[in-house]
Amino acid sequence: MSDNMDDTYSSATRHMPRIVREYEVLRIAGQISGDRVPNAANAAIREVLKWAQRRCGGRLPSEAWERKSFDYLSGGRNSSCVRLQSATSDLWAIRADDPDKTVAERVWTTEVVVGLLQDQPVQFSARLLVSTPEADPQIEPHTPGFIQQVVENCGLFKNKRPFFLAPTIFETEEDAEELIGYMIDPSRQLPIFVVTLAENEQTNPATLDTVALSRAVLGIGYVALLHPAATWRLTERFGKLRSVFGGAARVYLPGFSDDADPYIHHLVLANQLETVESAARAARWMRQLAAKESILRTKLGRDVLSFAAIRNANLQLRQEDLRNEDASPNDQLKAANELIDSLKTQVSSLDSEQEYYVAEYEKERSRAELSESQAQKSAYRIQQLIRQIKDKGDDPDMDIAFPANWSEFSAWCDEKLAGRLVLTPNAHRGTRGPMFTDAETAARCLLWLASDCRDQRINGGGGSINNVTIMDGIQNASCGSDTYDFDWNGRRFSADWHIKNGGNTRDPSRCLRIYYCFDPQTQQIVVSDMPAHRRSGAT
Template structure:
């Protein structure tokens, strides 16, 4: 006799229908320029209606072509449309279902909203969702075909960037400067997938189909094709660890800057794109990343409206009009029941959406824990190998050349001190173009932190580093009462140590200060601020 509740219920569970969940795949948000916003909105709606007509399996009602509300029911290929005009706003929304042609019980749902507000360009947003009982959903996201029609016929902008069906080609230094400006633009909303050519004269990447990739990610990501000269300019600007060249590809997420962590903006090496199978794997990852970013970086109710929101608002307006017109009780009851039914469906949808986000959160949390554990194992392994090298009488840092300019310092830290020392964004910003001129001394101090200081902290010798002379006129000391707290990588730290030069000078041209702490979890020195004296209430 089984004591397991699961075993006891398994015969019943096998007879129950599988749970169907709705997953959001991607979101597109933008605006369409032009003097006649109403005409542009009508053109966009027409493109969406033509797209819906091809997939409905029948004939949409005349109201569809008149931009009016309608319902079309066709055994799984249902379409619902609402045209809501209230006050100064004019919203048109459609929700269309389309069963998957190869996977049973999988249904694709597309929502599109076109909106008009006074003295503003026409707004456009779309959502792609999928309902399925599959527990492990494996898809390669692709934006709906009408997005291309809207881009070509109405022009569609994301932020300040005009969307393009074809990848943007960058050949010259001037082209590269345009790309650099867009990469570091803080208002950029879409990821940029930069694909480089290994040789001059090539028209496309030998393995990646950038044209197909650009069409698949239209509205959720940009594809840039970089020729060698333009790639070199990118390297000159950002350094080897943040650039991409030689047939490799890189995803630059929104928020990229000169101070960005290069490991956040994933690089795919040319050797990882050697075969058609490798290219297909990279393409799938790029499309999935673009789709995930589109959901993370657009807000429902602000950047993108849901069909249910507009549908419920329309039902509410209908109820209000019936009350004002003193309609019969039966008519008002029908309207109330319709709204209740719509609200119940919306609540059910929100519940399914919440379950999906909780599931995704758990996946990401597990992935983060595994990554953090792997990083710690790698740190211990690196330290073990370093100790073995030193036991043989060798110094792994002996031949490290220090940078000659502040522009080289960031890349130098990424390359020579990775895994041992990290600069926070604040430290990156301070070292961008400081008044303090001696970059070589600063680099040698950072090298001391990553080597001797770190080793003593790992071995528990924190007290032995107080008032240690690093080089003539420069000491390491406790911050004492000048300690302060800062955030890095989602955690809270206290900058309780600093490197300083003598003389108690605060002249920024001669004063060096490097504020830092040691993180025993990652076994890294975390530099919070440099190279100037930090301003406090006392100073």
Template sequence: MTKSMTDALSSLASRMPRVVREHEVLRVAGWIPGDDPAAVANAAIGEVLRWAQRRCGGQLPPEAWARKSFDYLSGGRNSSCVRLQSGTSDLWATRADDPDKNVAERVWTTEVVVGLLPDQPAKFSARLLVSTPEADLQIEPHTPGFIQQVVENCRLISSQKLLSVAPTVYETETDAEDLIGYLIDPSRQLPIFVVTLAENGQADHPTLDTAALSRAMLGIGHVALLHPKATWRLTERFGKFKSVFGGSARVYLSGFSDDADPYIHRLVLANQLDTTDAAARATRWMRQLAAQESVLRTKLGRDVLSFAAIRDASLQLRQQNLRNEDASISDQLAAANDRIAALEKQVASLGSEQDYYIAEYEKERARAELSESQAQKSAHRIQHLTDQLTSKGNDPDHDIGLPSCWSELADWSDQNLAGRLVLTPNAHRGTRKPLYQDFETAARCLLWLATDGRNQRIHGGRGNMSNVTIMDGVQNASCGADTYDFDWNGRRFSADWHIKSGGNTRDPIRCLRIYYCFDPHTQQIIVSDMPAHRRTGAT
């Protein structure tokens, strides 16, 4: 009888050491302002060393305070530092280990790099990692304490914004304009967690401790506290569907814009924060999201440097200098052995890190497949219920009102046509300030697409949709030679149909075009572009 490899080795499993994986928890990247970059870099290094001194269980060697390379071994609380000076560049990097006080075999590792480059401000980056054999790591990320020390004593800028330990308070409409500008800034990398107050007179949210939340996410996320006057301005600019107010909280991820998908930027309603336990759950989720985004948005080797890479460069430079100086064979061999040992440690660490990322990838792939499956099931269920209502003489869309202007159309579509029709970001942008003025006709066409047009695609195919009159002067037709490909939600589609008015004119004031396709998987109409005629190779 044959056995699998796992069965054959099961008797040995209890004797084998548990696999320890290194997880990267968060990354911080920024720069330190100041007229003298060398002085502010030296001050930041001092803050990091003072923090490391309190945690090392002893006394750091004199080389540490002289800003030189050193190795400090202290029963698991080990610290190492590399100073790499080459030409006009100066890099200082440290790595410190700290065993968890409550969980056995869990070890926290902190890496910090402070760099000076010609004609640039002092660069600062940090990584927090954890090594553990735990199969299911459950933590609430918190940036290391030295980040707060650097922010308070040296200042630190990240994503073009000066970091603050306390939440940023926005009280007036003028304050709200500053926030709006930062929300839509395409260069912004850090997520913004906007917490609103339900009424005037409140100094803080009744259940969310925004001060503690801001400290925990310092360097990986901003916390904004909005008073009611400021929330009204957000609603006027982005619409209710993308705004936040009345004691609710919302995260605005990087890349947010006027045409962003509101479901990506998660909203936590006030009634989901009404108890201490509910607020604690929301806080935990916010901290985890900020940490995940920091690893996702910053690039290792560009925004954040690893200690291993700098140590290897230092050892390589040492070898080269020994060769140039014609040093003894024994000295060169010792340098080579040191570099080999460092590279072996780096390879082992990268292998552990790779295992972690593969495991995380598999989790995300499974989650994406489950989400897609559930979305398809929901779409079929919604269609089934809609057909039942229609068969009984009820019109589920009877009470849908039309938007009163172009600025409301995108939100109106997201709210009333969700699950049946979706506007791509390109279509969202087209509805901002178009030259075509008849927004009501455009809204009626979208409603037709989400109802009659979609039903015909589901039940009757495409054959009976060609040259269908939707209203006087407005028709649905095949794109023909104007068909084009576009990407949406990670997939490629062909916009092969469009709604048109204005005859053959291409005057954007009188011409309406809504380019779309039907996705059989989600059973949605996907509007790729509107409301102007699109320039193509055929036109």
């Protein structure tokens, strides 16, 4: 019976049309430079139209070059344009289709909007989409060719930073300061792909084509090429765990800072770029990452306008004009049907976008669950290895070197205490040039937390660490009424313990406080704040 039903279902589905879905590949949002705004807008529109003309298989109508609305139908290479004007804005939008030259039934769609808004530079946005019956299309993203034309002939920038076709080269430590400023800029929305030269390379990496990569991510990412002298400055500023050097490459996502989790900002080691094939794989991954980030970090309807939304607004205005002009019922019905069809298209596009975000959410949730599970396994494994070392009579921290100053402190914690103790972003900020001068003493206290204190907490010895002397004049104690809550890694904790030096001094140069708690889930000490005395109700 089951076999018969399967046969019937298979037979029926063979005669059903294949489902074609539209996938969004990337989004670009920026501004056009130029003192005379209307001229800058017209120049950008002209570049887009020249690109569309080359791909449409014929000649666009005269209305196109007059900046008017038009529809051009050419057997799959269709183009539609809408001009929407008001007292305070002037929006020009085009949607162009282009069948893939190698993959059957795959059609590329490009949407571009050039907008003039009152007292603002020219707004420019673009979307690249693909329609295909493929269940899981394998795509190597590349920004459309007209983006290069706009950058070269009009100038395109984002957050006052211009785009360039070639990678930006940083040769000296002084050059690196400019890059560092952009890396930590909280308003940055695009990833930075930092590629470094090995000592024996003079101008370009031997395998990774940075020029091709820069063109592929033009408008959705920046490519920086660093000489060895510039990489030293990055290492000095961010430490080895957050830096990149020696022929390696690294992507710095938006939100990067001095205390960022180094593992979020992916590092591609030099040995992963040794061959042309491995470098090509890394470049594909970088292009895919830039495209994905462009969709996740730009909002449809705010940063990027869809062609359907502008066409709908234009059709609504047209329908209203027909009613005011007392047009014939047939004309009004035709306009209403056009609006309905356009709204259906917009709804379909929004459904596709929603499905994309749901799929990305599920992927991220699965990755988070896997990462959390692996972190717990790693924590237990670390504890097991430490116990085995101690059972042999050895001390794994016996020859540990302590940081001599605060500039080395964060990197030292990440390297020497990984898996046992973690600093929250707030604690990281506290270690940037604090008034408390003795960085080595603070480091010795953290080592005690990561070893003796952590061991006792894992073994259930909570109260036994109260008022324990860590070193001369420094104790571990309960926070008591000064306990406070804080958020870390998406969870809420209570900082119920702190390390303090003796006396009741409030002199910041001599007063040490380290507020922390123990996280049984990750088996780590979580340091919430240091090294200054935290203000509370009692103080």
